[in-house]
Amino acid sequence: MDTSHLGLLAISDTGFVFDPRTGHSYTVNSTGLTLLRGLKQGLTLPQIRDSLGATHDCSYDVSTDLGTFIKTLENYQLLGNSGQG
Amino acid sequence: MNSSKPRYEVPTIVRNASGLMNKVGHRGSLESRTQIDGVDVDSLIKDFGSPLFVFSEGTLNRSIDEARLALEKHLPQSQLCWSYKTNYLGAICAIFHRSGSLAEVVSGMEYEKARRLGVPGNQIVFNGPAKSEAELQRAIQEGAIIHADHFEELRLIERIAQAARTRPKVGLRVALDAGIVPRWDRFGFSLESGVAEQAARFITDSPHIELGGLHTHIGTYIVDPRAYGRAATKLAEFAEYIEATLGCRPTHLDLGGGFASTNSLATQYQSGALVPRQEEYIREIGRALAQQRGAKLPVYLETGRALVDDCGTLVSTVLASKRLPTGRNSIVIDAGVNLLFTAWWYRLELQPCCPSDGFIEDTTVYGPLCMNIDCVRESVALPPLSAGDAVLIRPVGAYTFTQSMQFIHLRPACVLISESGDVELIRRKETLEDLIGPEIVPERLAIERARSNLSDHHDGLRDVRSGAVVQ
Ligand SMILES: Cc1ncc(COP(=O)(O)O)c(C=O)c1O
Numbered sequence: 001m002d003t004s005h006l007g008l009l010a011i012s013d014t015g016f017v018f019d020p021r022t023g024h025s026y027t028v029n030s031t032g033l034t035l036l037r038g039l040k041q042g043l044t045l046p047q048i049r050d051s052l053g054a055t056h057d058c059s060y061d062v063s064t065d066l067g068t069f070i071k072t073l074e075n076y077q078l079l080g081n082s083g084q085g
Numbered sequence: 086m087n088s089s090k091p092r093y094e095v096p097t098i099v100r101n102a103s104g105l106m107n108k109v110g111h112r113g114s115l116e117s118r119t120q121i122d123g124v125d126v127d128s129l130i131k132d133f134g135s136p137l138f139v140f141s142e143g144t145l146n147r148s149i150d151e152a153r154l155a156l157e158k159h160l161p162q163s164q165l166c167w168s169y170k171t172n173y174l175g176a177i178c179a180i181f182h183r184s185g186s187l188a189e190v191v192s193g194m195e196y197e198k199a200r201r202l203g204v205p206g207n208q209i210v211f212n213g214p215a216k217s218e219a220e221l222q223r224a225i226q227e228g229a230i231i232h233a234d235h236f237e238e239l240r241l242i243e244r245i246a247q248a249a250r251t252r253p254k255v256g257l258r259v260a261l262d263a264g265i266v267p268r269w270d271r272f273g274f275s276l277e278s279g280v281a282e283q284a285a286r287f288i289t290d291s292p293h294i295e296l297g298g299l300h301t302h303i304g305t306y307i308v309d310p311r312a313y314g315r316a317a318t319k320l321a322e323f324a325e326y327i328e329a330t331l332g333c334r335p336t337h338l339d340l341g342g343g344f345a346s347t348n349s350l351a352t353q354y355q356s357g358a359l360v361p362r363q364e365e366y367i368r369e370i371g372r373a374l375a376q377q378r379g380a381k382l383p384v385y386l387e388t389g390r391a392l393v394d395d396c397g398t399l400v401s402t403v404l405a406s407k408r409l410p411t412g413r414n415s416i417v418i419d420a421g422v423n424l425l426f427t428a429w430w431y432r433l434e435l436q437p438c439c440p441s442d443g444f445i446e447d448t449t450v451y452g453p454l455c456m457n458i459d460c461v462r463e464s465v466a467l468p469p470l471s472a473g474d475a476v477l478i479r480p481v482g483a484y485t486f487t488q489s490m491q492f493i494h495l496r497p498a499c500v501l502i503s504e505s506g507d508v509e510l511i512r513r514k515e516t517l518e519d520l521i522g523p524e525i526v527p528e529r530l531a532i533e534r535a536r537s538n539l540s541d542h543h544d545g546l547r548d549v550r551s552g553a554v555v556q
Contacts, residue, residue: 015444
């Protein structure tokens with residue numbers, strides 16, 4: 001997964017995300033923030049999934065939620081160039 | 086889920102949009118509410134299932150009291166008539182009748198419902214454009230308060246009266262311009278064009294019928310109380326005119342319904358919580374009538390939604406949450422437009438039942454029907470909700486249960502929470518029998534035959550797939 005754009009984003013502790021390339025800003029919730037930070041640090045999705053599972057009260061495997069989140073990041077062109085042509 | 090860890094929320098990111106707030110924008114209802122009148126929503130769902138219509142007797146009584154106090158103050162010679170179509174659940178009608186309301190019905194079915202609840206015919210106001218001959222015969226025999234809608238009905242009533250050798254009183258529904266739009270001019274006899282006067286003459290000229298009351302219903306969800314002052318003035322002046330010219334005094338003035346409820350119309354900027362109180366409408370009518378010189382006639386009111394809307398809540402459960410390809414969040418709940426016909430023109434409030442300090446997002450709320458049209462709210466600010474979470478939809482006391490459909494899903498139970506907090510079932514959950522009971526499957530379509538046709542058809546298909554030539 002190409003995550004080269006992630007390093008350019010300004011991400012605040014309160015979940016405010018700014019993309020200086022486009023001027024768009026985003027709001028991310030706390031689990032989304034954990035994910036963005038994990039990706040930025042180079043963690044894999046299974047690692048992030050396990051850490052979310054350990055720190056949150058959740059009754060199911062959240063892998064599909066992470067997949068959906070990644071798709072949203074791709075749609076917003078926040079991850080990298082892969083798949084964006 | 087009682088662990089000390091934070092509740093998991095689906096990871097979410099939304100792009101911030103600017104310039105979308107309107108100048109009177111207000112926060113959605115974000116506080117969670119776990120009880121209705123002190124009763125836990127969880128226990129209601131456990132005992133009666135979800136979705137569930139919940140009516141609060143306390144809220145309804147307070148609303149009726151508000152109307153009664155305002156009437157005592159501004160219109161002492163007045164009578165409330167409960168508009169059945171607004172909510173004709175038997176228990177709700179019974180609460181109105183116990184507090185002294187007459188029944189206002191607009192069909193033979195509603196008439197019969199009122200009679201079965203024990204309302205005598207002479208305490209039923211019979212309105213509507215579609216009264217059948219049999220229904221009118223019965224209403225005349227039982228002394229109902231009839232308001233005729235058109236000349237065909239007047240002629241029919243005259244014939245019935247002549248045959249029965251009675252001389253019933255017949256009132257007139259009057260269509261008048263109270264300065265509001267849209268103008269409801271399809272019902273009754275037009276005042277401004279002189280047709281109402283012709284109708285009054287028809288009655289006073291007839292040896293078989295007598296003039297009853299004058300009725301008007303200027304529309305619904307009217308937010309300008311002064312429209313009622315104008316309507317009252319016009320109706321009272323017409324009564325005076327009839328008395329002066331035809332020598333006959335109408336028995337009463339009926340100003341119909343139409344006061345706004347606290348629901349918000351989909352097209353309305355401000356919240357419905359800002360609409361006028363019942364007293365403001367009643368005061369305008371009182372003021373207008375006080376200025377009239379003629380005889381003071383009793384006034385009937387057929388207030389519907391303003392009295393009953395607030396007392397109804399629909400409890401519903403989240404089935405799924407889904408991020409749409411556009412990035413927008415959506416949830417699917419177990420109550421849709423099958424139960425919330427009113428969602429077409431109201432912005433119904435949605436309130437989560439579970440406390441959530443999560444990320445608040447504009448969310449589209451879909452119902453359970455496998456139909457694209459089944460959308461309860463296009464956009465409402467909600468915290469993250471997951472399958473199994475309960476939400477409260479309100480206000481749904483008016484026109485919601487009566488217009489609900491057995492479409493795709495059967496209708497749920499209705500309960501009433503009494504003043505003392507007891508929960509009483511007032512309509513059981515429907516069963517398939519309620520739906521198919523009236524159906525008849527012709528003998529020739531009986532399942533044995535259908536099954537053999539079906540297997541012939543399948544055999545044929547198998548032959549086609551395997552390349553056999555089918556004759
Ligand atoms: C004749 C008549 N009376 C009373 C009502 C009740 O109206 P509302 O619920 O707007 O008060 C209606 C509703 O359309 C009506 O047609």
